[in-house]
Amino acid sequence: MAANGNMTPTEYISHHLDPLQVGSGFWTFNVDSLGIAIVLGIFFISLFAYVGKKATSGVPGKLQCFIEMVVEFVDNSVKETFHAKSRLIAPLALTIFVWVFLMNAMKLIPVDFVPILAGLVGLTFASSSSKGYVGEDAGIFERAMDHPWSYMKAAPTTDLNTTLALAIGVFLLIIFYSVKHKGLGGFIKELTLNPFNHWALIPFNLVLELVTLIAKPISLSLRLFGNLYAGELIFILIAMIGLWQLPLHFAWAVFHILVIVLQAFIFMMLTIVYLSMASEKH
Amino acid sequence: MDINATLLGLLIAFVVFVLFCMKFVWPPLISAIEERQQKIASGLEASDLAEKDLEKARAQANEELNAAKIEAAAIIDQAKKRATKLVEEETQRGHAEREKIIASGHTEVETERNRVREELRKQLSILAIAGAEKILEREIDAQKQSDIVEKLVAEL
Numbered sequence: 001m002a003a004n005g006n007m008t009p010t011e012y013i014s015h016h017l018d019p020l021q022v023g024s025g026f027w028t029f030n031v032d033s034l035g036i037a038i039v040l041g042i043f044f045i046s047l048f049a050y051v052g053k054k055a056t057s058g059v060p061g062k063l064q065c066f067i068e069m070v071v072e073f074v075d076n077s078v079k080e081t082f083h084a085k086s087r088l089i090a091p092l093a094l095t096i097f098v099w100v101f102l103m104n105a106m107k108l109i110p111v112d113f114v115p116i117l118a119g120l121v122g123l124t125f126a127s128s129s130s131k132g133y134v135g136e137d138a139g140i141f142e143r144a145m146d147h148p149w150s151y152m153k154a155a156p157t158t159d160l161n162t163t164l165a166l167a168i169g170v171f172l173l174i175i176f177y178s179v180k181h182k183g184l185g186g187f188i189k190e191l192t193l194n195p196f197n198h199w200a201l202i203p204f205n206l207v208l209e210l211v212t213l214i215a216k217p218i219s220l221s222l223r224l225f226g227n228l229y230a231g232e233l234i235f236i237l238i239a240m241i242g243l244w245q246l247p248l249h250f251a252w253a254v255f256h257i258l259v260i261v262l263q264a265f266i267f268m269m270l271t272i273v274y275l276s277m278a279s280e281k282h
Numbered sequence: 283m284d285i286n287a288t289l290l291g292l293l294i295a296f297v298v299f300v301l302f303c304m305k306f307v308w309p310p311l312i313s314a315i316e317e318r319q320q321k322i323a324s325g326l327e328a329s330d331l332a333e334k335d336l337e338k339a340r341a342q343a344n345e346e347l348n349a350a351k352i353e354a355a356a357i358i359d360q361a362k363k364r365a366t367k368l369v370e371e372e373t374q375r376g377h378a379e380r381e382k383i384i385a386s387g388h389t390e391v392e393t394e395r396n397r398v399r400e401e402l403r404k405q406l407s408i409l410a411i412a413g414a415e416k417i418l419e420r421e422i423d424a425q426k427q428s429d430i431v432e433k434l435v436a437e438l
Contacts, residue, residue, distance in 0.1 A: 023287065025286075029287055030288040034295075045306070045307060048307040052311045052314075053306075055310050055311055055314035057314050057321060058318070058321075087304065088304060092303075094303055159288070165290075165291075168289070169293055
């Protein structure tokens with residue numbers, strides 16, 4: 001599906017990996033990640049809220065059954081791991097699971113599809129902003145891929161910003177729960193006196209515990225990002241090999257169905273585990 | 283692949299989604315699930331109870347049926363006995379009645395015979411007297427001969 005004749009493979013790959021950006025410096029927004037993530041989140045919330053509003057305790061419809069299966073699955077996972085009482089954890093886990101799943105699932109859309117579509121939309125509505133690398137006589141797809149809007153990427157979780165945003169949210173909750181359940185003093189004590197309970201070793205403990213603490217969101221975000229980014233890269237490489245990409249793409253996509261669900265589940269499960277660790281006294 | 287303001291945007295989106303989920307998604311769904319679980323549990327319990335009740339009712343019905351059977355047998359037995367007794371009594375009464383009727387018949391016949399005999403005797407005496415009157419054709423003092431007549435009557 002490489003409809004871009006005069007791109008070198010390197011250009012093609014970087015075209016697919018670079019995000020569509022607005023702004024400059026730190027105040028740059030990745031329009032693709034932000035937009036698609038928010039659209040998917042709204043889809044998730046409105047679908048579930050709609051079903052929840054219509055939910056009956058009698059015989060449920062098929063959609064309600066499906067939604068309830070997801071909810072119950074998350075609820076069981078939370079109940080098994082998180083023993084303190086909290087009204088936040090289960091909805092948090094559900095949001096993470098479904099949202100991350102939906103964002104991951106965007107990866108199953110063939111890699112050229114969204115960029116070309118976005119490029120075509122760009123050509124239609126903002127043709128003046130074309131980069132002009134290809135002439136007016138080039139094919140419509142090539143011109144679409146030339147348009148800056150074609151930097152649109154489908155899967156928000158292949159962007160480190162997305163996974164890090166989720167992980168930082170979780171990280172803030174870890175700190176919140178630690179303070180809430182152990183008190184500020186308890187939390188500081190845990191950070192300073194934990195492996196070796198001696199005043200002389202407080203700096204050492206602090207370094208150790210801070211690394212442990214910060215490793216949680218870092219590993220959380222990098223795990224999801226790494227898995228999805230690597231998968232995406234493979235998809236892009238497959239997309240460059242001509243006709244044989246069709247069976248290969250299919251095989252890789254089938255394999256990725258597993259990765260998509262698994263990574264969403266792992267993110268949710270680790271969130272629950274971290275929060276339950278934060279809220280349990282040692 | 284640099285960290286930029288997208289992070290902040292998505293963090294805000296994440297918080298908003300979690301809050302929405304906490305407020306509008308989770309409570310109705312989980313309450314529907316829990317309500318249904320309760321319904322199913324109570325339904326199962328009710329069905330268990332109903333089964334037990336049915337078993338009990340069946341046992342009771344059996345018991346009552348058996349009792350009724352025994353009672354019926356007793357009633358039939360009693361009725362049979364009574365019938366035999368009645369038949370016997372009636373037979374006996376019939377016999378007695380017959381005897382009585384026969385006896386009364388006998389007495390009646392006897393009385394009638396006696397009466398007829400008396401009548402015949404009287405008639406005969408009159409006949410005898412008339413005959414004697416004709417034979418004698420004389421004045422016979424009826425008074426004087428009455429004792430003879432009386433004797434005759436008594437002899438008849």
